[in-house]
Amino acid sequence: MSVTYTRYADDMVFSSNKEDDLIGNNSICIFDGDKLLLSEKFGEIFSRNGFQINERKTVLLNNNQRMCVTGLIINQKVNVTKNFIKDLRFKLHLALKYGSEKINVKEILGKVSFMRYIRRKIDINDFLSARYSSELNSLGRAYFPDADFINKFETAKRKYVGLISVNNDSFGSCFFSGGCLITSKHVFEKEGAILNFPLNATITIFITAEAKYNSYSLTVRKPFLQNEMAIVAVDKQLDFSDRELKISSDEYNDCKEVLPIGYISYFDHIQSKVGFVRVVCYNKYFGAKCGILEKSTLQKGMSGGPVLNKFYQVVGVIFTGDDLLCSGDEESLTSIESAYSLINQGMFEQAKKGLS
Numbered sequence: 001m002s003v004t005y006t007r008y009a010d011d012m013v014f015s016s017n018k019e020d021d022l023i024g025n026n027s028i029c030i031f032d033g034d035k036l037l038l039s040e041k042f043g044e045i046f047s048r049n050g051f052q053i054n055e056r057k058t059v060l061l062n063n064n065q066r067m068c069v070t071g072l073i074i075n076q077k078v079n080v081t082k083n084f085i086k087d088l089r090f091k092l093h094l095a096l097k098y099g100s101e102k103i104n105v106k107e108i109l110g111k112v113s114f115m116r117y118i119r120r121k122i123d124i125n126d127f128l129s130a131r132y133s134s135e136l137n138s139l140g141r142a143y144f145p146d147a148d149f150i151n152k153f154e155t156a157k158r159k160y161v162g163l164i165s166v167n168n169d170s171f172g173s174c175f176f177s178g179g180c181l182i183t184s185k186h187v188f189e190k191e192g193a194i195l196n197f198p199l200n201a202t203i204t205i206f207i208t209a210e211a212k213y214n215s216y217s218l219t220v221r222k223p224f225l226q227n228e229m230a231i232v233a234v235d236k237q238l239d240f241s242d243r244e245l246k247i248s249s250d251e252y253n254d255c256k257e258v259l260p261i262g263y264i265s266y267f268d269h270i271q272s273k274v275g276f277v278r279v280v281c282y283n284k285y286f287g288a289k290c291g292i293l294e295k296s297t298l299q300k301g302m303s304g305g306p307v308l309n310k311f312y313q314v315v316g317v318i319f320t321g322d323d324l325l326c327s328g329d330e331e332s333l334t335s336i337e338s339a340y341s342l343i344n345q346g347m348f349e350q351a352k353k354g355l356s
Contacts, residue, residue, distance in 0.1 A: 003028065008070050010051075022060065029060065036060055077122050080115050085128075088115065092135050100139045109143060112136050116144070124311070125150050142244045146312035158206035160245055161305055163263045165202045166195065166220075173262035173305035174203065176240040177247055177314065178348035181218070181232040182339075183304030184319045185225050197222050201232075205243065224351035228319035228337050230304075231351040245306055247342050248313040255279055255309050260293065260318050260336065262305025276310070289338040291316060307336045314339045 003021050006013045014028050022028050030039045036058050038046065046053060061067045063075060073079045088111045095103040112132050119126040133147030142148075148156035164174040164183050170190065174183035181203070188195050198221045207214050216238055223232045234240060257276040278294045291307075307316035316336035341347060 006069075011070055013069055019062070029058070072118065078118055079122075080118055084111070084115070088112065088132060092132060095139055096135060105136075105139060108136060112144070127151070137242070141241050145245050149308075149312045155208055157261055159208055160243055161261050161263070162203050162205040162243075164304065165204075166199060168202075171301060172303045173301065173318070175304075175306045175314070176234070176244045177342070178244070179234060179241075180348050180351050181234055181240075182306075182317060182342070183230050183232070184317065185228050185230045186319070187304060188220070188223060188225070188230055194225070203238075205240075224347055224353075226341065226347060229317050229339075229342075229347075231342070231347050233348075233352040245308075246313045247339050248309055248311070248315045250315075250340070255291075255315055257310070258291070258293070258315060258336070259308040259312075260302065260305060260316075261308065262302025262318055264299040264301045289340070291336045291338070293336065307339070314342075 002018070003014050003016045006015070014022060016022055020027065024030065024039070026041065027039060028042050029036055031037075035055075037043070037055065038053055038058070043053070066073065067075050068081065071081065071084070073081055088108070091103065091108050091111070095105065095108060112129070116126075116129045116133060119129045127150065130147040130150035133144035134151040136143050137145070137148060142160075145156070145160060148159060160175060162174045162176075162181075163171065164181070164187055165171045166187055170187050172184050172187040174181050174187075176182070185194075188199075198219055201218045201220050202215050203218055204213050204215045206212070218232070218234065218238065220232055223230045225231075257278055259276050280292045280294055283290050283292060302318050305318045306314045307318060309315045316339050318336055
């Protein structure tokens with residue numbers, strides 16, 4: 001007899017590829033007319049261990065039937081039920097129609113999170129969970145930025161990456177995370193020297209609903225500068241929580257390909273080149289881990305933009321400085337600095353001290 005036993009709390013499931021392993025006096029269950037019961041042998045084991053069987057829940061299912069266990073369909077692959085999806089779609093519709101103030105967004109967030117957990121185990125780019133996640137994002141907070149990239153890639157690039165200019169002189173790309181703006185340090189430099197603070201910066205972002213760019217003024221009191229990164233705490237009056245990217249909690253040792261995003265030619269248009277590009281090697285620069293990308297990947301203006309992994313989480317920040325990292329034929333390669341230290345070394349908290 002070859003039977004697989006699975007249990008979640010007090011729900012027990014016995015499965016096998018052969019029906020004879022499950023039905024019979026020496027097996028797990030027997031039929032008493034049309035009634036399915038535990039066999040005497042197994043019934044004694046359960047009773048001896050203090051379990052009482054709920055006969056109403058004792059069922060025998062085969063792969064020609066809808067096999068539902070603990071609320072999940074398990075026929076060909078594990079999936080949520082159609083009723084689950086229907087209920088989620090209805091609640092999202094109400095939230096989008098009447099606003100998050102009248103609908104329990106936490107309940108919707110829980111359902112979307114559960115659906116993502118189940119369906120993305122089979123396909124990390126599952127379109128249905130991405131669609132509902134993206135709709136949830138539109139309620140005013142970026143709960144799942146990856147969903148926007150999967151759902152509408154070109155729109156997501158414009159949503160999550162901005163252009164920063166300082167004193168109408170220095171330009172670069174930027175993005176948001178942890179209540180802060182992240183960009184390249186060179187945005188706050190002139191002729192190799194750090195500018196004096198406070199100073200005025202202009203943030204330009206794309207407003208998807210209006211299909212146009214808007215600019216916002218930001219007073220930069222004291223950014224936190226770390227190697228080639230600059231982290232700026234954003235005043236509470238400017239709320240960019242619907243545009244925040246998630247920082248990967250893993251260093252990018254295993255990232256063989258990454259997706260760099262930034263503006264080129266200073267605001268002509270945003271680009272990610274041709275999608276994911278190859279990481280040639282890793283190096284150390286002033287103690288920070290840096291990745292060297294394949295040739296002709298980045299262009300002027302993209303410095304400060306995010307570098308994403310296959311889960312569309314930030315693993316790095318674009319910067320220049322190839323001559324410091326490379327030699328010989330490698331000088332034309334371009335560089336990214338690991339964003340792991342943003343959360344590992346508490347840089348967001350350090351930057352927020354600059355507001356006080």
